[in-house]
Amino acid sequence: MVYVFWMGWMGEVPRKVILNESVRNLYFHVPMWFGMILMLLGAAVYSLRYLLFQHNTDDAWASALTQMGILFGILGLITGMVWAQFTWGAWWSGDPKQNASAIGLLMYLAYTVLRSSFEDKRRQARISATYNILAFFCLIPLLFILPRLTDSLHPGNGGNPGFSAYDLDGRMRWVFYPAVIAWTLMGWWASNLWARYNLLKNRIQS
Amino acid sequence: MKGKQTVRTMLHLFRHEWLREWRQGQWLAGSLLYLAGGIFAAQLMLRPAGPLAWVAMYWLLMLFASVYVLSRTYLGLSNGLLMYYKVATPGVTLWLIKVLTGTLSLWVLMALASILMGVWMGYPIQNTGIFLLTQFLAGPLLATVLTLVSAMARGAANPAQLMPVLGFPLLVPCLLLVHRLSRMALDGLEWSVVWPYAGAMAALLVMILALGTLLFPFLWRD
Numbered sequence: 001m002v003y004v005f006w007m008g009w010m011g012e013v014p015r016k017v018i019l020n021e022s023v024r025n026l027y028f029h030v031p032m033w034f035g036m037i038l039m040l041l042g043a044a045v046y047s048l049r050y051l052l053f054q055h056n057t058d059d060a061w062a063s064a065l066t067q068m069g070i071l072f073g074i075l076g077l078i079t080g081m082v083w084a085q086f087t088w089g090a091w092w093s094g095d096p097k098q099n100a101s102a103i104g105l106l107m108y109l110a111y112t113v114l115r116s117s118f119e120d121k122r123r124q125a126r127i128s129a130t131y132n133i134l135a136f137f138c139l140i141p142l143l144f145i146l147p148r149l150t151d152s153l154h155p156g157n158g159g160n161p162g163f164s165a166y167d168l169d170g171r172m173r174w175v176f177y178p179a180v181i182a183w184t185l186m187g188w189w190a191s192n193l194w195a196r197y198n199l200l201k202n203r204i205q206s
Numbered sequence: 207m208k209g210k211q212t213v214r215t216m217l218h219l220f221r222h223e224w225l226r227e228w229r230q231g232q233w234l235a236g237s238l239l240y241l242a243g244g245i246f247a248a249q250l251m252l253r254p255a256g257p258l259a260w261v262a263m264y265w266l267l268m269l270f271a272s273v274y275v276l277s278r279t280y281l282g283l284s285n286g287l288l289m290y291y292k293v294a295t296p297g298v299t300l301w302l303i304k305v306l307t308g309t310l311s312l313w314v315l316m317a318l319a320s321i322l323m324g325v326w327m328g329y330p331i332q333n334t335g336i337f338l339l340t341q342f343l344a345g346p347l348l349a350t351v352l353t354l355v356s357a358m359a360r361g362a363a364n365p366a367q368l369m370p371v372l373g374f375p376l377l378v379p380c381l382l383l384v385h386r387l388s389r390m391a392l393d394g395l396e397w398s399v400v401w402p403y404a405g406a407m408a409a410l411l412v413m414i415l416a417l418g419t420l421l422f423p424f425l426w427r428d
Contacts, residue, residue: 106378107376114358114362118362126425127361127425129424130424130425131372135376
């Protein structure tokens, strides 16, 4: 993490017209989405495990991973919006990718609403696990298929070069991949703490 | 032998569903009035409606109406009736019947909405065939997702609020496709442009149906 932050703020980056220093966002914005997808995938897997085996720990993991995924999603959206303000000229331009990620976040925020509206713990765990799996399967076409059907300003779409085309020279690659790994591990560790905290809290209460 | 039995159960359930809906009467009249009231309010405010506003208004009203209609699938059930269902059928059969019933009622509502909006606000669609195809695919999609959501919301503290909160975000991917197809119907495009999008919608429908079939037994277990 330290390495990523140091390189993110201080390291040399290639300078391009329009993008300029904002290309540094690659170290923060893009890993957020990688992290979010991986954590939501993890949440769906733990939900499935809960449905099959009914262990409380699986439920706690699924819930914590989802919440951390939402946090990463919000951070990803904010970093993306700041970047968009300086390159596209507006915080929100209704770009398909922006819309899709906002809807994805709404889906998972609905998960937290669903969770909080059950008194019975077992029922809460069962229903929210089912919803989580459904939401993940709706998220996949939303994030990866629908934006490709329409034109987008987002790098990697509509004739715009993705980060691998020329933004990323050898040096940036050396920061980018560790950044993805570091952010994901950080999210995973935080969800682990959060899940264990919630399990302990439940045990004390009951 | 077993297959025959299942089919017979399904037919019986299907008849039961419609009889129940018919006897309660107010359900059909209620959802029609709901839709008609919405369309009338829309035409008051959008009188010289542009074609884009027409399409947006149509699907927005259908979205609200479908949440209203399908929230009844499980929320409205009395405990006695629920017991009867549990004894009489495996959950998945019941779910499929519910999806079928919901789809049929949504098709009726969509047809009526087109007629009412056509009369009150003009009919801007140039290629009705594409619009019909869109409605044909949208019906089962809305019904599948919303029956699942209705089953989830049952037993929660605030089911009436949960229906739209869970349903809207899950339906947005479908609505994006629906809107795109409707735009094509509006502009009267060639069929060859339409098929990829219709195919994507059908694929989404198959995916959600498969997912629902796998997940429903977990929702049903109490």
